[in-house]
Amino acid sequence: MKNLVVTLCLLISFGTSAQAADFDIVRTPGLEFVAETRIPGPNDEMMSLCYVTDDLMVFGLRITSDIQSYALASDGCREGYEQLYSEDKVVAAQALNLIPEDVSPVARNDWQRNLSVYGLLIAAALGLIAVIIRRIKSLMGYDLRGPMRKKAALRILSAMCHMAKCDGIVDSAELAHIRKTALRLTGRNYPTSDIIHMVDTIDMSEGLDENDFIAFGKGLRDREKDLMMQGILAVAIASNRMQPNEHAFATELAYGLGMPGEDFRRVLDLALAAPSS
The missing domain is CATH 1.10.3680.10 (TerB-like)
Structure with missing residues (x-):
C-alpha cells in the first residue's frame, strides 16, 4: 500500500506522462470489448463495439481504466480499431438493429468503474494523509504506539x-x-x-x-x-x-x-x- 501511495504521489507531482515515464508510470489508450454488432467491416466480417479507454499503467500493471468513447474494431477489440463511434451513430445503429439495445448510447464510466478509478485514488490519498499525520505525530512526540525518543x-x-x-x-x-x-x-x-x-x-x-x-x-x-x-x-x-x-x-x-x-x-x-x- 505504501508503494502504491508513493507511486501515485509521484504521478500527481510530475503530472504528465513524459515526466512520469522515468518512474515507469504512463497513461496509455486501451480497448475493451463491449458487444458484437451487425456492422460489416473491411473484409465483410461483423465488427465489434469497443470502449476506448485511458489507462494508468504503473510498472506494466493497469491501475485504472477510464472510458473515453466508443469505437468499432474488426479484431474483437484486441489490438486496434478502425473508427471512433459517436453517440449519434450508436443511436442510429440501434434503430437499425445493428447494435444491441441494451448498450448505452453514451460511452461513460458506470458507478462500479468510477469506484475502481477514483476509489483507489481516494484510498491512496487517505493512506498518504495517514502516513503524513503519523510522521508528524512522531516528530512532535505524539505517536503513542511507538517508544518515546x-x-x-x-x-x-x-x-x-x-x-x-x-x-x-x-x-x-x-x-x-x-x-x-x-x-x-x-x-x-x-x-x-x-x-x-x-x-x-x-x-x-x-x-x-x-x-x-x-x-x-x-x-x-x-x-x-x-x-x-x-x-x-x-x-x-x-x-x-x-x-x-x-x-x-x-x-x-x-x-x-x-x-x-x-x-x-x-x-x-x-x-x-x-x-x-
Missing part, C-alpha cells in the same frame, strides 16, 4: 530517580515502581541495573538550583514534559503520601519546565488515576 525517555527516568532520592532511600519496591512507570510512560523498558546505576550517581545532599530544574526540560516537547511530571508525581505518591521535600522537588520542577498551575493539577490528576504498578 531515547533522549526524552532518559530525561524522564532521571527526573523520577531524582524524586526517589529526595528521601535518601530507594528500596527494591521503589526501583520496581520506577521501572514499570517508565515503561508505561515512555514505552522503553530499562533494566533494573541501569536504574540502580542512575540512582547511585545522583547526589541530592546539596540540592538542585533553578538551572538544574530548567535543564530537565531543555529540548523536550510539551507532551514529554507532561509525562515527566506524571512520572515524578507517580514516584512521590507511591507511598500514599507526599513528603515536604518531594513536594518541593515537584514544585521546582514544574517551574523549571514552565508548567502553569492548571497543567500541574491536570498531570497530578493523571498520576492519581494511573494504575498502580
